[in-house]
Amino acid sequence: MSSTSSAKRAILDRIKTQPVQGPPLPDVDPNVVIKFDDPIAKFQEMLGAVGGQAHMVQTLGDVHSTLQTLEEFADAKQIVSLVPDAVQGTVSTEAASDPLAYSNLDWSIVAGEFMVAENGAIWVNGNTLPHRVLLFIAQYLAIVVPRKQIVANMHQAYERIEDFGARFGIFVSGPSKTADIEQSLVLGAHGCRKLQVFIVDDMPSA
Amino acid sequence: MKLAISRCRTLPPDKALPLLANFQMLPIVEHPTAAKEFVTNPDRSRWHDRALWFVRSKRDLQASSLPEWEYLRETASQIKTHTIANLSHYLEEFERNAIAAGAIVHWAEDAEQHNQIVLEILQKHRTKRIVKSKSMLTEECGLNHYLEDNGIDVVDTDLGERIVQLRKETPSHIVLPAIHIKKEEVGETFHEHLGTEEGASDPKYLTEAARNHLRDKFLAGQIGITGVNFAIAETGGIVVCTNEGNADLGTSIPKVHIACMGIEKLVPRQRDLGVFTRLLARSATGQPITSYTSHFIGPKDDNSELHIVLVDNGRTRLRASATFRAAMHCIRCGACMNTCPVYRRSGGHSYRATVPGPIGSVLSPTRDPDSYKSLPYACSLCGSCSDVCPVKIPLHHQLLAWRGELVGKKLLPLGKRMAMKMASHLFRHPRLFSTAGAIGRRSLRLLPRWATHNRFNKWTVARDLPKPPQESFRNWHRRHRGS
Numbered sequence: 261m262s263s264t265s266s267a268k269r270a271i272l273d274r275i276k277t278q279p280v281q282g283p284p285l286p287d288v289d290p291n292v293v294i295k296f297d298d299p300i301a302k303f304q305e306m307l308g309a310v311g312g313q314a315h316m317v318q319t320l321g322d323v324h325s326t327l328q329t330l331e332e333f334a335d336a337k338q339i340v341s342l343v344p345d346a347v348q349g350t351v352s353t354e355a356a357s358d359p360l361a362y363s364n365l366d367w368s369i370v371a372g373e374f375m376v377a378e379n380g381a382i383w384v385n386g387n388t389l390p391h392r393v394l395l396f397i398a399q400y401l402a403i404v405v406p407r408k409q410i411v412a413n414m415h416q417a418y419e420r421i422e423d424f425g426a427r428f429g430i431f432v433s434g435p436s437k438t439a440d441i442e443q444s445l446v447l448g449a450h451g452c453r454k455l456q457v458f459i460v461d462d463m464p465s466a
Numbered sequence: 467m468k469l470a471i472s473r474c475r476t477l478p479p480d481k482a483l484p485l486l487a488n489f490q491m492l493p494i495v496e497h498p499t500a501a502k503e504f505v506t507n508p509d510r511s512r513w514h515d516r517a518l519w520f521v522r523s524k525r526d527l528q529a530s531s532l533p534e535w536e537y538l539r540e541t542a543s544q545i546k547t548h549t550i551a552n553l554s555h556y557l558e559e560f561e562r563n564a565i566a567a568g569a570i571v572h573w574a575e576d577a578e579q580h581n582q583i584v585l586e587i588l589q590k591h592r593t594k595r596i597v598k599s600k601s602m603l604t605e606e607c608g609l610n611h612y613l614e615d616n617g618i619d620v621v622d623t624d625l626g627e628r629i630v631q632l633r634k635e636t637p638s639h640i641v642l643p644a645i646h647i648k649k650e651e652v653g654e655t656f657h658e659h660l661g662t663e664e665g666a667s668d669p670k671y672l673t674e675a676a677r678n679h680l681r682d683k684f685l686a687g688q689i690g691i692t693g694v695n696f697a698i699a700e701t702g703g704i705v706v707c708t709n710e711g712n713a714d715l716g717t718s719i720p721k722v723h724i725a726c727m728g729i730e731k732l733v734p735r736q737r738d739l740g741v742f743t744r745l746l747a748r749s750a751t752g753q754p755i756t757s758y759t760s761h762f763i764g765p766k767d768d769n770s771e772l773h774i775v776l777v778d779n780g781r782t783r784l785r786a787s788a789t790f791r792a793a794m795h796c797i798r799c800g801a802c803m804n805t806c807p808v809y810r811r812s813g814g815h816s817y818r819a820t821v822p823g824p825i826g827s828v829l830s831p832t833r834d835p836d837s838y839k840s841l842p843y844a845c846s847l848c849g850s851c852s853d854v855c856p857v858k859i860p861l862h863h864q865l866l867a868w869r870g871e872l873v874g875k876k877l878l879p880l881g882k883r884m885a886m887k888m889a890s891h892l893f894r895h896p897r898l899f900s901t902a903g904a905i906g907r908r909s910l911r912l913l914p915r916w917a918t919h920n921r922f923n924k925w926t927v928a929r930d931l932p933k934p935p936q937e938s939f940r941n942w943h944r945r946h947r948g949s
Contacts (some may be wrong), residue, residue, distance in 0.1 A: 264583065268561075268573035268777075273730065274556040274782035280791070285734055288741060292534050306754055326769045359719045363685055378744075378753035392766060395716035396711050414755070415740035422737065425922025427567070427766060431743070431759040436711040439751070440626035440642065442649045443517050444669035449625060450684070451676060451711030451758070 275284070288415050295412040299377035300459065303410060306380030311447050312455040316407075320346040323369075323404055323458045332400055332454070336366035337446030340394055343371050343404045346458070353390040368398035368452075372405035372432075374420060375459070378413045379433055382419060382457065386428030395430065401452035403432065406463040497844040498924075501816035504646075515810040517645060522804040525750025525854065532744070542741050543858035546795035547947070550785060556699040556732045557776065563702025567764030569772040577607035580777045581928055584609060584691070584724055585616055587773055591722055591833070593618070595690040599706070599713035600624040601693025602640050602798055603726050603777060606820045619681045620808040625676050632659045638814030640821055641800035642752045644654075646813050680712075690716040694727035696742060697774075700735050703763035707746060707756040714760055724773045729781050730794040742797060744785065745856035750799040784832050789867050793828045795857035802851035802861055808844050817841060824851035824861045831868055839877045842868035903938050910934040 283285050296302040304314040315326050323346035327333040338361070341349035347369050356362070369390065372382035382403050386392055395401065421429060436451030447453060505511055529535045549556055561571045574580035580603075589594065596613070598620060604610070610620045610631075622631045626643035630636060637643030644652070653667040662675045692713045704725050706713045716912050717723040721777065725850040732741065747753040765772040785791055803809045803823030814822040819830040827841035842865045851861040872878060873886070892899050910918075911934055919926045 263579065264572045264574070267575045267579055268776075270575055271573055271776075271778045271782060272554045272557065274559075275785065278782070278786045280551040280785065282548045283544050285548045285738075286541050288737075289542060292537050293531055294534060309871075310753065310757070360685060362906050376755075381639075381755050381759070391718070392865050395714070396715040396718060410516075413740070414744050415737070418737040418740040424761075427762070429761045430714070432757065433753075433755045433756065433759075436709070437757055438625045438673060438710050440624070440629065440644050441652050441669040441672055443520060443642075443645075444649075446670050446673040448624065448677065449673065449710035449712070450680060450715050 266292070290415065293413050293415055294378060296377050299375075299410045299412055300407065302377040302412075303375045303380060303459075306378065307358075307434065307457055308380075310380045311437055311445075312380060312434040312457055314457050314459060316459050316461070318461050320460060320463060322444050323347060323402070323460070326372070326458070327369075327402065327456070328357075330456070333367065336400070338362075338365045339369070340365060340368040340398070341369040342388060342394075343369050346404055347402075353394070357391070359391055359393040359397070362393055362397050365394070365398040367400045367402065368394045369404065370395065371401045372409075372457070374404040374409035374411060374417070375405055376411055376414060376417050376431070376433075381417075381431040381433035383417060384430050384432060385424055386426040386430070389428075392428050395432070396436075396451045398452055400454050400456070401432075401435070402456040402458060404458045404460060404463075407459050490586055496658065497812070500818055502843035504813040504816060505811060510646075510648075511811050511813075513648075514646060514813055518804045518810045521751060522801075522854075523643070524713075525749055525801055525804065526752075528748035528752045528754060529854075532748075535825060538741055539856055539858050542745055542797075542856060543792075543795060545733060545738050545741060547792070549734055549793050552728065552789065553729065553785065556734055557729060559699040560697055560702055560732055561776075563700065564764070564774055565702070567702045568768075569702065569764050569774050572773060572775045572890075574775055574777045574779070576779050577777075580607045580726065580775055580779065581609050581612040583725070583775055585613060585618075587722070587724055588613070588618060588689060593722075595619045595621070595683075595687055596689045596691055597621050597623050597712075597716040597720075597875070598627075598691040599685035599693065599708060599716050600627055600643070601691070601726055602820060603693055603728050604691065606779065607777070609725075609726070610841055621680070621687070623680055623683065623712060623716055624708070625673065627653060628676060628680065631860055632656075636815070636820075638822065639800060639803055640798050646815065675896055684712075684715050684719060687716060687720050689722040689724060690720050691724045691726065692717060693792050694725050694731050694774075695746070696733050696739055697727055697731050698734075698736050698739070699732055703736070703761055705739060706760050706762070707743070707758065708760075709751075709753075709757045711758050714758055717762075718766070721770045722773070723762070723771070724775065725762070726775045729776050729778055730796070746797055746799055749801040749854065749856040780833050784829075787832075789871075790828060790832060790860045790864055793825065793832075793864060795859050796825050796829075797857055799856055801854040801856065805850045806856050807846060807848060807850070808843040814846070817844070824865065825859065828859075828861060828864045828868065831872070835872065835875060835877060839872050842872065900938060900940060907936075907938070909933040944947065 307314045339350045340348040375382050435447050435455040436449045437447050438449040439445045564571050572583045613620050622628045630645040638646040649667040654660040658662050660675050660679045678948045692706050694704045695707045747756045802825050806823050809823040817826050830838035845865045847862050849862045
């Protein structure tokens with residue numbers, strides 16, 4: 261690795277021998293950025309705009325009954341559920357450490373930590389995932405999140421995850437999508453084809 | 467196309483912007499010549515123009531939905547200015563924290579070193595197949611070709627990049643790599659390579675075919691390579707933003723993840739991303755945020771590896787120039803391209819550079835002024851790029867400044883230099899100016915059309931000349947406001 265350490269020295273030297281004055285690091289004024297009277301309504305609106313589907317439910321039990329009304333769930337064979345109080349999965353995550361074991365996964369049902377109203381995003385902490393591939397390899401994805409856990413904007417979101425204590429964390433906003441062919445939006449590029457978000461009234465926070 | 471043989475001569479030393487010592491031999495690009503085919507195909511040119519204007523309009527909707535938009539731009543610009551000023555501090559902080567989190571950090575002075583580092587990692591793991599998500603840095607370094615020449619099977623997994631890869635082309639836009647290709651052409655390419663039905667052009671059908679084709683590649687990939695949207699000094703983490711989820715699928719299956727980044731991708735604190743994640747997708751495609759915004763801190767587990775390659779490749783030289791330093795703020799959103807009247811009509815390939823459009827026309831001549839000297843002129847100085855830039859790079863001012871630099875370097879063609887000299891002489895001699903004006907007004911009235919519209923006058927190729935006024939402004943002023 262000697263060539264990269266000499267490259268490091270050369271790069272840092274070139275920067276240090278060229279001092280540049282800069283402004284101090286600014287902080288965002290929380291009073292300037294957007295907030296919403298009804299953040300849940302805004303979240304639902306934005307989730308719809310980015311191609312996801314929101315479901316307001318009372319209890320975790322309602323998640324399962326709602327899912328069963330979906331054709332793609334009724335037909336599903338391989339389901340991983342990380343929210344067992346809502347749905348019983350058919351594939352256990354305890355045995356398989358090889359991500360390829362999930363290559364035919366139909367559904368993943370995972371727990372979201374909180375919602376972001378301005379863009380329909382949900383933060384998923386990597387520590388809640390036995391394997392991070394579960395979020396991306398399943399044909400369909402459902403995220404279950406407590407109704408109370410919502411922030412207005414990304415500044416508040418990053419305040420919440422200042423030290424999220426995991427090797428991985430992700431904001432998911434809608435299903436996987438692409439518009440690379442003539443700007444025509446197609447849902448289901450490489451990750452999930454659809455995204456269902458369950459906003460649960462009566463749910464203990466993780 | 468002529469080769470830049472003249473570049474073998476020694477160029478005068480220039481403290482502000484010295485040339486890279488290790489540039490490759492590239493053809494000199496004359497933007498007007500390179501754009502000709504695209505521009506003279508009115509169907510394609512207009513179609514391309516409209517497609518990009520559609521994206522620009524979506525961006526406007528998003529920008530106007532936030533009352534604090536200008537505040538965000540200003541804050542983003544300050545964060546970047548601060549970071550670039552203190553770059554060595556933040557680079558060292560980032561390296562320290564990334565190593566503490568379990569990542570392996572590499573440094574590369576140029577494209578060649580970067581490519582060697584990546585190849586060595588692949589060879590160490592006896593890897594023949596890699597899956598790659600979009601990275602403008604690896605495009606800049608020519609990584610794909612380098613790896614292919616060394617027997618590696620490289621699969622670009624971003625749909626647009628896969629399309630151009632199968633067609634043996636290069637991306638024509640940094641966010642929308644295949645924006646120049648029509649769906650019928652994608653259909654032909656997929657018919658040939660993926661066995662889709664002949665004549666198929668439905669984007670949904672074609673995307674589904676690509677999904678299935680690339681699923682197999684993802685499952686077989688031995689190492690995942692990604693770019694980096696943001697690197698965070700205080701955590702040593704990196705953030706990758708995609709809509710397709712390809713960076714995520716491509717790195718969550720293999721045990722090794724290589725992330726390649728230019729040294730300007732740093733931000734000091736994780737909370738600074740509050741600003742940038744709000745600006746990036748809104749500016750790029752008019753989305754409120756990308757579908758996936760993934761935060762990686764260290765490798766995924768103790769049996770995996772995360773390699774981060776920090777690349778200079780001319781960036782420290784750009785930083786040394788007060789005039790062009792702000793170009794390092796760029797977060798590669800592509801908004802300046804979508805709005806540029808020249809880019810929209812001439813297509814990304816006319817720039818013959820990895821990064822086209824206004825920001826590319828600023829960056830490319832920094833790399834090699836001789837090859838890219840015509841790019842700062844591929845601009846009407848309308849200033850729209852500066853208006854939409856989420857990090858407030860004064861793009862059109864920089865393009866104008868480049869013209870000054872190029873004149874100073876005597877890199878303009880003789881014809882243009884002589885014309886400028888003559889114009890300057892004319893403007894400094896009022897009597898000569900008014901005589902020339904009188905001759906001009908009269909001859910425009912009297913001369914036959916062929917005298918002005920001929921093959922020697924490029925200006926009139928697609929234009930008519932204005933009707934000459936009856937008298938000069940000076941005369942008019944004397945009559946109405948004079949004495």
